[in-house]
Amino acid sequence: MPNLIEKLLILVAAVAVMSAPAGAVPPKISVVYPHLGDTLTTVDSTFILGSVTPGATLWINGSRTAVHEEGGFIAFLPVFPGAFNFELMAIIGSDTSVQVWPIYIRPHLEFSYDSLTIIKSQPGLTLGLRKGEILSVEFMGTPGCIASFSLPGIADSVPMAEILPVANSSRANSAFGTLAANSPKRFGGHYQGYMEVPETVLDDSLPVMFHLRAPTLAELVEILKKRPVENIDFAMLNLLRYESAAKSDSSGTFVRFNPSEYPSMVEFKDSVQTIRIGPGKGYITIFQPRGVLAQATGYEGDWLKLRLSPSEIGWVNKGSVRFLEKSRPPVISYPKTVRTTASDTDVTVIVPLAARHPFRIVEEDNKTLTIDLFGVNTDTDWIRYDSEDKLIRIITWRQVEPELFRLTIRTNHSIWGYDADYEGNIFRLKLRKPPKNVRKVKNLVIVIDPGHAADPGAVGPAGLKESEANLAIASALRDKLSAKGAEVIMTRDDMSHVPLYERPSIAKRYGADLFVSIHNNALPDGLNPFVNNGVSTYYYHPHSIGLARNIQRELRAATGLKDFGTYHGNLAVARPTQYPAVLVETAFIILPEQEALLKNPEFQKK
Structure with a gap:
């Protein structure tokens, strides 16, 4: 029925256009997002936004769509997998315009039981693994089959298990939506397997081969018996037509076992190196300085595996390190002393070491900081405190395990900020003293960062660029703070381009x-933008959460907009440790009403 209505509306529009009097100007239609021909992720509904001539009536795919007095619109509509058209019709009086806006919706991955199919997960990846480590592989394929993998000359047939799907929430929905669970693909087809790396030295790369075999009747009965009712698809019986038929394919992944160039010492080349929990995954520690040494034990594609301590590993990008001589042994430091020195603005904790070691700093609570030094064993007899220091209450140490030395610093005041670095091989942690009066902005140095610039950011339905709205609000905030005696620094005060990572440097x-x-x-x-919108504030380090919560509370009260939440967010401008840092989203520029508010100087001052 909806398709019939859409066709009738377009037909009516076409007739109206043909019968319009000479000189009539049809309403304009401008789509801002999605862009023409965009490929969207797998969704069953999505939004379209743009503008029409003010005063026009708008229909999209047969649904009446509200139009703001300035002409902006946004609609949240059902979509279907594959090639999809938004069909827009705008009417003013007897004047009508029609626009077809094609996009592509990525379809769900589905398999039929008419053939055996293998879809590779990470083609082109090469792994370097050592004895005792685990080689894990996976692929998507026809559900209900018998799967295995092999390494020619090493392992003939390593069984793989089919992992059944469960309902979960998408990453975007879990963070910014309603947490509603998505309906999973019901019948599986996700196969996983693993093997322990043997002692065999394999310097040449071997391909991992995937194998998929149709089940026998007895095997299929056992497969169906073990499945929950909701995961049973009796169409699997079609597999019996191919009983014991098999398909093999290269995974596209290659492996080397116990490669001769590892282990090897490496030196960090970047000044702000990050060590991750896995290739391209979350952070173990950030802001590692140039010259830090670590032992690389293997690799996965462009990522190096580091041994940090007997029980901890980390990953860095190969391009961020320099390989040292193969004969270079790991350096173990045995610090004898820890001491502090105080100044008017900060207190520095000093640990002399034999080399630059990876470190991790964790804010345990608002008055407790731990420093993990990897590759370090205690020989610590002395902790010397600066008598003029009133910030640090006590420092304690313990050996968590061999090559993991932990300092715990407890303070008398809440942590304001800190900076860790090396001076030669001396580790230095500088703890900032809080301002004398944290409840007033007078004499504080406050950096305001209007987000985006050359990159416009988001664009509103009527064409307002986020970079322009950000600058207007930042300028109004600068004027208010300056009037109260703050020293305000703007990362930009016009539309000049400022690179993202230059902003924290400023x-x-x-x-x-x-x-x-x-x-x-x-x-x-x-x-759905009509459900998910409002003001939100983001922090990264715990010492910034108080500022984030206070700003969020004031934003809600001042703007009257909904509460979209306070978030821990892994954002580049929020990651620096030296000061409390937050990012605020003052409104939703994609909503016509809020875009109009952002143009209003009175709203900008709130």
Whole structure:
């Protein structure tokens, strides 16, 4: 029925256009998002936004769509997998315009039982693994089959298990949506397997081969008996037509066992190196300085595996390190002393070491900081405190395990910020003293960062660029703070381009006491903007959460908009440790009503 209605509306529009009097100007239609021909992720509904001539009536795919007085619109509509058209019709009086807006919706991955299919997960990947480590592989394929993998000359047939799907929430929905669970693909087809790396030295790369075999009747009965009712698909019986038929294919993944160039010492080349929990995954520790040494034990594609301690590993990108001589042994440091030195603005904790070691700093609570030094064993007899220091209450140490030395610093005041670095091989942690009066902004150095610039950020239905709205709000905030005696630094005060990672550098250069980045929000595809919108504030380090919560509370009260939440967010401008830093999303620029508010100077001052 909806398709019939759409066709009738388009037919009516076409007749209206043909019968319009000469000189009539049809209403304009401008689509801002999605872009023409975009490929969207797998969703069953999504939004379209743009503008029409003010005063027009708008229909999209047969649904009446509200139009703001300035012409902006946004609609959240059902979509279907594959090639999909939004069909827009705008009417003013007897004047009508029609626009067809094609996009592509990525379909769900589905398998038939008419053939055996293998879809590779990570083609082109090469792994270097050592004895005792685990080689894990996976692929998607026809459900209900018998799967295995092999390494020619090493392992003939390693069984793989089929992992049944469960309902879960997409990443975007879990963070920014309603947490509603998505319906899973019911019948599986996700196969996983593993093997322990043997002692065999395999310097040449071997391909991992995948194998899929149709089950026998007895095997299929056992497969169906073990499945929950909701995961049973009796169409699997079609597999019996191919009983014992098999398919093999290269996974595209190659492996080397116990490669001769590992283990090897490496030196960090970047000044802000990050060590991750897995290739391309979350952080173990950030801001590792140039010259830090670590032992590489293997690799996965472009990622190196590091041995941090007997029980901890980390990963760094190969391009961020320099390989040292193969004969270079790991350096173990045995610090004898820890001491502190105080100044008017900070207290520095000093640990002399024999080399630059990886470190990890964790804020356990608002008055407790731990420092993990990897590759370090205790020989610590002395901790010397600066008598003028009133910030640090006590420092304790313990050996967590061999090559993992932990300092715990407890303070008398809440942590304001800190900076860790090496001077030669001396580890230095500089703890900032809080401002004398944290409840007033007078004399504070506050860095305001209007987000985006050359990159416009999100764009509103009527064409307002986020970069422009951010600058207007930041300028109004600058004027208010300056009037109260703050020293305000803007990362930009016009539309000049400022690279993302230059913005925290500006704050550090000026000795920022606070950092606030101004943004305006949009949503990922598939989320309903009429439900999911409002003001939100983001922090990264725990010492910034108080600022984030206070700003969020004031934003809600001042704007009257909904509460979209306070978030821990892994955002580049929020990651620096030297000061409390937050990013605020003051409104949703993709909603016509809020886009109009963002143009209003009175709203900008709130």
